[in-house]
Amino acid sequence: MSLNPLLSLLAASLLLLIGAAVNRRIDFLSRYNIPDPITGGLLFAILAALAASGFGLQLEIDQTLKPTLLLMFFAGIGMCADLRQLRRGGKALALFLMVLFPYILVQNFVGIATAMALDLHPIFGLVAGSITLVGGHGTGAAYAEGFAEVHNLQLVMELSMTVATIGLILGGIIAGPMAQYVISRHKLRAGDTQVAPAAATATEEAISSTGMIAALAGILAAVAAGQALSEYFAGSTLTLPTFLWCMMMGVAIRNLLPFAGLRSDDRAAGLIAGVCLSLFLVMTMMALDLVQVALSAGPFILIVLVQSVFIVLFAIHVCFPLMGRDYEAAVTSAAFIGFCMGSTATAMANMQAIVARYGPAPQSYLIAPLAGAFFIDLMNAFLLTLMLALPFVGG
Numbered sequence: 001m002s003l004n005p006l007l008s009l010l011a012a013s014l015l016l017l018i019g020a021a022v023n024r025r026i027d028f029l030s031r032y033n034i035p036d037p038i039t040g041g042l043l044f045a046i047l048a049a050l051a052a053s054g055f056g057l058q059l060e061i062d063q064t065l066k067p068t069l070l071l072m073f074f075a076g077i078g079m080c081a082d083l084r085q086l087r088r089g090g091k092a093l094a095l096f097l098m099v100l101f102p103y104i105l106v107q108n109f110v111g112i113a114t115a116m117a118l119d120l121h122p123i124f125g126l127v128a129g130s131i132t133l134v135g136g137h138g139t140g141a142a143y144a145e146g147f148a149e150v151h152n153l154q155l156v157m158e159l160s161m162t163v164a165t166i167g168l169i170l171g172g173i174i175a176g177p178m179a180q181y182v183i184s185r186h187k188l189r190a191g192d193t194q195v196a197p198a199a200a201t202a203t204e205e206a207i208s209s210t211g212m213i214a215a216l217a218g219i220l221a222a223v224a225a226g227q228a229l230s231e232y233f234a235g236s237t238l239t240l241p242t243f244l245w246c247m248m249m250g251v252a253i254r255n256l257l258p259f260a261g262l263r264s265d266d267r268a269a270g271l272i273a274g275v276c277l278s279l280f281l282v283m284t285m286m287a288l289d290l291v292q293v294a295l296s297a298g299p300f301i302l303i304v305l306v307q308s309v310f311i312v313l314f315a316i317h318v319c320f321p322l323m324g325r326d327y328e329a330a331v332t333s334a335a336f337i338g339f340c341m342g343s344t345a346t347a348m349a350n351m352q353a354i355v356a357r358y359g360p361a362p363q364s365y366l367i368a369p370l371a372g373a374f375f376i377d378l379m380n381a382f383l384l385t386l387m388l389a390l391p392f393v394g395g
Contacts, residue, residue, distance in 0.1 A: 003059070003062055008065075012061075014284045037282035037285060041281065041282040041285020061286050072273070074138070074243040074251040075223050078222060080266045096367050099322055104383050110307055118299045120280065123156075127163060129307070137161060139377070140163070144156045157297060158289060168342040170341055171337055178312050186325065213267075218269065223249075226249045227245070241287075241381070262279070311337055315336055327367075328361050332364045334351055338370065339368075343372075
């Protein structure tokens with residue numbers, strides 16, 4: 001049985017609602033910020049596997065819309081990046097980005113070394129490195145499609161989704177104990193600030209239909225321009241993936257609009273990007289071959305466990321000292337683990353859990369969203385492009 005594009009989109013939308021309902025009712029899933037499309041799509045994949053093995057019933061989902069949804073997500077991320085906000089974070093944001101940048105390299109070299117030790121293709125080390133752990137499900141899916149076509153790597157999409165999900169869970173588990181260790185060891189306490197910026201109660205206007213249409217127009221323009229630039233530069237010495245072109249075009253549009261006297265609603269762009277990513281991910285999860293994933297995931301689980309050891313050591317001995325060895329540094333280090341093993345949501349959840357127990361950390365609440373909104377994705381994409389150009393990795 002095959003669903004046409006419209007019915008496939010309807011099925012994906014319904015599964016998103018089901019995933020959201022399940023996540024709300026199961027504490028473990030909500031505690032570790034498992035995305036709704038992962039839960040909904042995985043439930044579908046389980047039922048599809050049971051139907052295929054028990055009744056011989058095959059259900060195929062039309063994937064026509066997936067590439068466009070993915071490009072719209074990355075263009076939307078670019079449309080949310082106000083470069084003027086760099087000045088708000090100041091020195092602390094610059095230091096945090098300086099910590100994140102080298103760790104992305106460390107994470108990838110750890111992944112590659114462990115993969116090669118397990119007799120796997122080096123690219124699988126990147127899949128179990130910053131592609132999925134820093135980039136998350138969206139970036140993992142974007143690269144997986146290219147790897148499957150160019151390098152003929154089997155099950156790379158399924159494994160990317162599996163590693164991203166495992167990383168998301170571990171990123172929420174290991175950050176708390178790490179922060180508790182450094183807080184207790186150094187006898188740290190929260191400062192005198194009583195209200196974190198994230199807790200402000202300023203009233204915002206509702207997102208208007210005009211704002212949504214303007215954001216959609218900007219995203220579509222970024223996708224069109226990104227695709228055109230990708231085709232134009234195809235075959236050059238340093239080839240950038242199409243999604244990165246789209247993200248950079250989104251950044252350009254967002255930051256050039258004020259010079260033309262126009263205003264962009266970042267909330268509308270973020271909402272559209274989130275919807276596109278959710279639909280893309282749920283469609284991807286719906287197509288998973290769970291039997292093959294279960295048979296192939298063992299080495300990747302080992303790589304992620306090795307990554308967990310390295311990131312805890314890096315957080316304690318590099319991130320925490322460089323960020324100032326104080327309470328704010330401990331909270332920021334927990335966010336660092338969330339970013340590099342899961343997502344911005346994981347980073348914020350890690351900080352929230354620590355702040356609820358030990359007290360407010362206003363500086364951390366300022367710089368973490370700024371880093372996660374755009375900068376970490378751009379750094380990750382840039383470094384991955386360089387690493388894939390290395391002969392022993394992408395050759």
